Amino acid sequence: MLVDYEAPSPTCMLITSSWAIDFVIFFITISYLVIKFYARNNDFFKKRGVKYVKPKPIVGNVGRVMLLQENTGNILKEIYDSTDAPYYGMFFFHVPYLVLKSPQLIKEVLVKEFGHFMNRTWAQAKHDEIQKNMMFFQHGEEWKLTRAKVSPVFTSGKLKGMFYILKDNGELLVDFLRKNADNVDLEKMTMRYVLNGISRCFFGINPHCLEDGVKSEFLDIIQEGSRPSTLDALRMFCFLYHHKMVDFFKLNMFNKKMVDYCANTFNDVLKTREEARRSNNMRVNDMADIIIDLKYDEEFNKNFDFGGDKVLAQPFMFLLAGNGTTTMSLTFTLYELCINPDVQSKLRDAINEMIDDYGGITYEGLMDKKYSYIDMVLAETHRMYPAIFYLDRTCTSDFQLPGTDYVVRKGEKIIIPTWALHYDEKYFPDPYKFNPERFLKRVNEDGFYYVPFGEGPRECIGNRFALLNLKVALSSIIPNFSVEKTPQTPARMKLDPVGLSAIPKGRLIVDFKPLT
């Protein structure tokens, strides 16, 4: 007898007879396991008797950063303002961080006890020869060696030697602005100046960013890679808080097109320089020369393998660390001068006086304390818009925080909340006002609360170069132009919630009205 026979469905049912119910059970189980996994450190500070902010499942205390509603700086500031303790705990996702609020403790960690806190907290992507070997990400002895070998690029003598390039760059900027004075996008314009200067000073290459009508491929590529997209921000989170994902997915921190372009450019520069050295012993003692020295330095190579792409790590580091930060500093400074015309006019007087006294823009004039108003304006920009919202360190050997009974354990991560400190009314009254005069008073007399370039042996290696470069830019622009608002200039600065650094939300458009 024939019986109607229904073949069993190929759908595999695991637990119940309904795939939909199976799916729900599976989803709930996975969610539970993920939440459990992320909650495994939640009692970290409780067990250790430290005040802390209770974390939310998965996102810890930075949910709004994840949702791109608020930047990291403001989240850290909210917690800082509401916590009355010299140090406290918080969570970036599942990772516990000890935040230092006391300027004295900050000084201990950054300077006095630096030996216990030498490393940053970022992942070193083992698969990425360039990123892993950049000074910013290096650890311990490797970092010490690189820093010692690269530091000579930044001596006063070297800065003085490079000054003629910066000055020429300032003149090119003035010419550029004369031809492009209206509706200027500040960030785009300042990047032209900064990239041109860094490339010429450190690598002896001219990317032609300030030549009107000349297309600069270098500028286009760097500009494309410099504004973080949402995906870039997520990748950055992995480098900071999800190190295992970096290794597992072999994530790269930087835009591939930019890395490839720069790698080719630097390789060409190094090759040309090596040839010039061989054929006519030519040296200019810039970054390229220092890298070639290191390549053939037996002592250095004994401790540190410098082959392959590793050779490109430091030049790339300088370009990335120097370009974005200085571009933003100049952008924010010009914006603040635009909306604070009284400060702009005072700065113009100081610069004109310096130019009269020294017969032009000179290295000596810019270093002269008599014209410290220029330094004060930049100091105030760096207070209001520090390049990085916080400094970070990893403890490398157990250390008892002085004056407390808390022992920071090896591997524990530390945050110094730069943004929150710079807006603390205790140190900077009326903190949302752009007021260079506040720097008439010395800062950091008893501990550190003003740290735009970091502090201690791991502070920014390029800070003096950056300040010189910024002073040249202001001394070139301000006597020649009045920076003025357009209908598109925002009355108040709004920051982009994406990224770890202060970036304006939207474009800052101003006019440069010629004065002569």
Ligand code: HEM
């Ligand atoms: C206004 C411009 C700049 C600002 C605000 C800035 C800020 C910073 C900050 C906050 C740090 C971390 C310091 C710490 O952890 O204590 C840093 C590190 C660093 N900066 Fe800058 N920077 C600027 C320009 C530059 C320039 C022009 C260069 C190179 C040409 C540079 C190269 C570096 C490097 C290599 C590091 C890592 C140093 C190390 O790990 O030893 N920076 N910078």
